[in-house]
Amino acid sequence: MxxxxxxxxxxxxxxxxxxxxxxxxxxxxxxxxxxxxxxxxxxxxxxxxxxxxxxxxPGFVNAHCHLELSYMRNRIAKGNGLVQFVKDLLTIRNEKFEVVLEEIEIANQEMIRSGIVAVGDISNDDHSLLIKQQSKIYYHTFVEAYGFKPENAEQYFTDAKKVFLKAKEMNLAASITPHAPYSVPPELMKLIYNWKENYPELFSIHNQETDAETKFFLDGTGDFKMLINDFFKLNSSEVFHPSGKRSIDYLLQFLPKEKKTLLVHNTFTTEQEMKIVSEEFKNIFWCACPNANLYIENRLPDYTIWLQVKDKVCIGTDSLASNNSLCILDEIKTIQSNFPKIKTETLLGWATINGAKVLEIENQFGSIEIGKQPGINLLKGLDxxxxxxxxxxxxxxx
Ligand SMILES: [Zn+2]
Incomplete structure (x- = not known):
């Protein structure tokens, strides 16, 4: 040439x-x-x-982030479990708009510096959209729909739709997606999965992040019951009907098999569940957020189990509410220091090409190949x- x-x-x-x-x-x-x-x-x-x-x-793909929560850096105590984390988060979710915006921009720049080129970012409101539109980073916005009262499903969905339409107006890739099995009743699940305007048509959901979720689905008791009754002042037995099965079974009955879905955290997913689900749902990807899991639950999934689906594993930082940094290198270092059998080459695939595949941007990002513009990072100090x-x-x- x-x-x-x-x-x-x-x-x-x-x-x-x-x-x-x-x-x-x-x-x-x-x-x-x-x-x-x-x-x-x-x-x-x-x-x-x-x-x-x-x-x-290649440049890293952060498959799971909540940019709009960046102002919560260092504000939530570590290690108290997911239910307490949710309470703490909702209690402090009232910062001045200028501070929210400033911290979003700082976090966006932090990700650029740490070699991230694309992000799957969860939004509950429109605060981060302008910064995402102007950023060098490619963002896919997952607009989360959630709410406990089945009779309010239409309202929850309308709220999500407003953010989605604004993102779409700004030419951002966006899709409406469920928050978590415990926070999305069947009525709302149906509205989300009947919505055909997502672009690209991707879904993301927080999955099996805590054992309390499993317990709640099995018999309707435990920390989530207390959260709904004491914190939200609702009657949990009125708004939630335990299926007697694990939360992932509840979720799978709504998932369209032909669409890509990113299951995030999976801390309590068993080897057998992962095997069965991945055989039946070929478009499911598994997102690891190890540093957030340590922050919230002080526990990691057994990532050696994840090697059975290693071409479908991605890495996410989660938000600065539950992490000290938005750095994919920090995440894969945590995985390898706890599971040294997982090779650097494998982890770099999780941090790059697999994330690009799930966000449907692999024609530009995720690997060093002729014709792509994937970003180039230098790693120094490997042994x-x-x-x-x-x-x-x-x-x-x-
Ligand atoms: Zn999250």
Missing amino acids: VFLPGMKKYSADKIFTGKEVLEKSVLITDDAGKILDIDSIEKHDSASIQNFEGAIC ENDLFTEKTAIRKII
Whole structure:
């Protein structure tokens, strides 16, 4: 190929493309970072190449975030469990609008610096839309519908629709999606899944984040009963009818098999459940948010179980209400330090191409391939076996 002004050549000790690992290779990009060629380094004059110590990988995809909660950084106590977390969150959800906006922008910039190029972002209101529209990051907005009273399902859905229509007006990718099995009665589930205007047609739902959810579905008791009765001042036995099955069974009866759905957290999903669900629902993806799970429940899923669905696993940071950073590298470091058998190459696939697939942006993001403009990150400080260490750091190159 003819090397034109503006083109750049990059190399490093290793290149994790998102799909494989290359050595002695060079990436050739245009000015904007579009990959024009991947070639053997020997064919190029070394003086023309920017050669880095460390490993190159594609830009990260953060599959689960709540940008609008960024002002809650360091405001909620750790380790008290999901139900207390929800109470704390709702109690402090009343910040001045300028502060909310300022913290959203700070968080957006923090994600750019930490090498994130695309985000699946949950919204309950329209606060983050303008910043998302103007950001260098690609955002898919999951507009959450939720509410406990079955008779108010239409109203809950109308509220979500307002945010969705605003996002659509601003040309943002957006879809209306359920919050969690315990907070979406069947009437509302049906409205969400009958809605045909999502673009792209993706769903996301918080799944099996706490054992209390399982208990609530089995017999209607436990922390969620107390939350509904004491905090929301409703009669839980009137608004919720336990199915006697686990929450995931309740959810699956509504899920359209042909559409992509991201199940988020899955801390209490068993090996057997994951196997059965993934066999029957080929478009389900599993999102790991380890640092949020440690923050809220002080517990991690057994990610070695997740290797059975490893081509469908993505990584999310969750929000700054339940995390100290919005950094995908911090998440995959946590996974590997607890489960050292999970290879760096596998984790980088979870952090890049799998997230791009679920958000349906893999034609541009997720892997270093000719024709894509995926962003390029440099990882420094991997050990001699390519494992992450405390010192592993990220630098965004493009
Ligand atoms: Zn979340």
